Amino acid sequence: MKVLVTGGLGFIGSHTVVELQNEGFEVVIIDDCSNANEDVLEGITSITGTRPLFERFDLKDKNRVKDFFNRHDDLDGVIHFAASKAVGESVEKPLSYYENNINTLIYLLQELKNKEKACFIFSSSCTVYGQAEKLPIGESAPIKPAESPYGNTKQIGEEIIRDTCKVNEHLNAISLRYFNPIGAHPSAEIGELPIGVPQNLVPFITQSAIGIRGELSVFGDDYPTEDGTCIRDYIYVVDLAKAHVVALQRLINEKSASNYEVFNVGTGKGSSVLEVIQSFERVSGKKLQYRIADRRAGDVVAAYADTTKANKELGWKAMSTLDGAMDSAWKWEQKLRLKTH
Numbered sequence: 001m002k003v004l005v006t007g008g009l010g011f012i013g014s015h016t017v018v019e020l021q022n023e024g025f026e027v028v029i030i031d032d033c034s035n036a037n038e039d040v041l042e043g044i045t046s047i048t049g050t051r052p053l054f055e056r057f058d059l060k061d062k063n064r065v066k067d068f069f070n071r072h073d074d075l076d077g078v079i080h081f082a083a084s085k086a087v088g089e090s091v092e093k094p095l096s097y098y099e100n101n102i103n104t105l106i107y108l109l110q111e112l113k114n115k116e117k118a119c120f121i122f123s124s125s126c127t128v129y130g131q132a133e134k135l136p137i138g139e140s141a142p143i144k145p146a147e148s149p150y151g152n153t154k155q156i157g158e159e160i161i162r163d164t165c166k167v168n169e170h171l172n173a174i175s176l177r178y179f180n181p182i183g184a185h186p187s188a189e190i191g192e193l194p195i196g197v198p199q200n201l202v203p204f205i206t207q208s209a210i211g212i213r214g215e216l217s218v219f220g221d222d223y224p225t226e227d228g229t230c231i232r233d234y235i236y237v238v239d240l241a242k243a244h245v246v247a248l249q250r251l252i253n254e255k256s257a258s259n260y261e262v263f264n265v266g267t268g269k270g271s272s273v274l275e276v277i278q279s280f281e282r283v284s285g286k287k288l289q290y291r292i293a294d295r296r297a298g299d300v301v302a303a304y305a306d307t308t309k310a311n312k313e314l315g316w317k318a319m320s321t322l323d324g325a326m327d328s329a330w331k332w333e334q335k336l337r338l339k340t341h
């Protein structure tokens with residue numbers, strides 16, 4: 001079985017390539033390396049012993065996409081990660097986010113819709129729910145007006161796939177709505193590589209603890225939660241990667257009830273910012289320096305998944321604990337700094 005993974009050198013993409021190879025898939029990666037490092041290919045290869053095929057080009061180049069599918073007409077599936085994903089940056093540069101995240105999706109689907117059978121997994125996000133009224137959040141929760149162009153590209157992307165599947169019965173697709181992916185492969189050969197100052201909580205914690213960032217700012221402790229800090233569903237990236245493999249196998253083996261489905265992919269458990277800090281301190285044995293700062297615009301109070309559908313339909317469940325995921329993140333950070341010193 002041969003699978004295209006776009007954005008396969010990225011954080012979630014690279015971990016998914018490893019799990020696909022572990023399941024015996026042949027993997028070809030397309031990545032323009034705008035937000036990823038080609039060295040990640042070595043990391044994947046050192047884990048699995050198999051070097052994925054790799055082509056470096058921008059999916060916004062429609063002719064390159066066409067040419068790729070002409071040369072690879074034996075694909076059994078496509079997992080589409082390649083997209084810009086920084087919420088704040090998307091507010092500053094909406095057009096580049098719409099062009100990069102929407103055009104590339106359209107070009108891929110234009111190639112797939114001509115196939116006799118096509119299996120497509122889309123990287124979506126719990127951000128489509130905004131602040132859900134009811135917790136935990138199920139797949140039927142209302143989709144809220146996006147709080148950022150990034151979030152809007154995920155909503156629009158899902159609608160484009162849904163509408164295309166409606167008129168192409170041999171196109172089978174699943175959108176996976178991720179909650180908060182964290183951690184790194186247990187080998188510490190691959191992990192999260194934020195560019196610049198990390199916007200996300202966990203990479204900022206590990207960079208602060210290792211000494212390349214100042215103290216962590218906790219964005220608000222006056223929310224209506226037990227300890228006053230926001231709650232999220234932090235899912236170990238390897239568990240998330242495995243969800244992609246079972247979702248793809250569901251499509252290839254034609255186990256889906258319809259040719260377009262959506263699944264929430266989380267642990268089903270919410271953790272507050274302070275609980276994440278306490279988890280880090282437990283696994284690292286280090287005291288984390290932090291201060292309470294103002295709330296961050298756009299943050300929802302709480303979001304964690306109702307994972308019943310993924311557990312039941314995909315036969316998939318997140319296995320790692322928060323401590324396990326945080327331990328892997330810390331080990332990765334320490335290994336990274338060893339490499340760069």
Ligand code: WQD
Nearest residue numbers: 085087125127199200201204217218219230232273296299
């Ligand atoms: C988590 C919590 C912050 C940094 C975003 C995107 C989402 C997905 C995952 C791509 C919040 C708090 C954070 C810091 C803090 N990305 N925090 N100090 O915002 O839930 O989700 O990343 O798909 O689409 O929206 O994740 O890690 O940024 O924040 O206090 O320095 O940590 O306020 O409560 P978020 P996050």
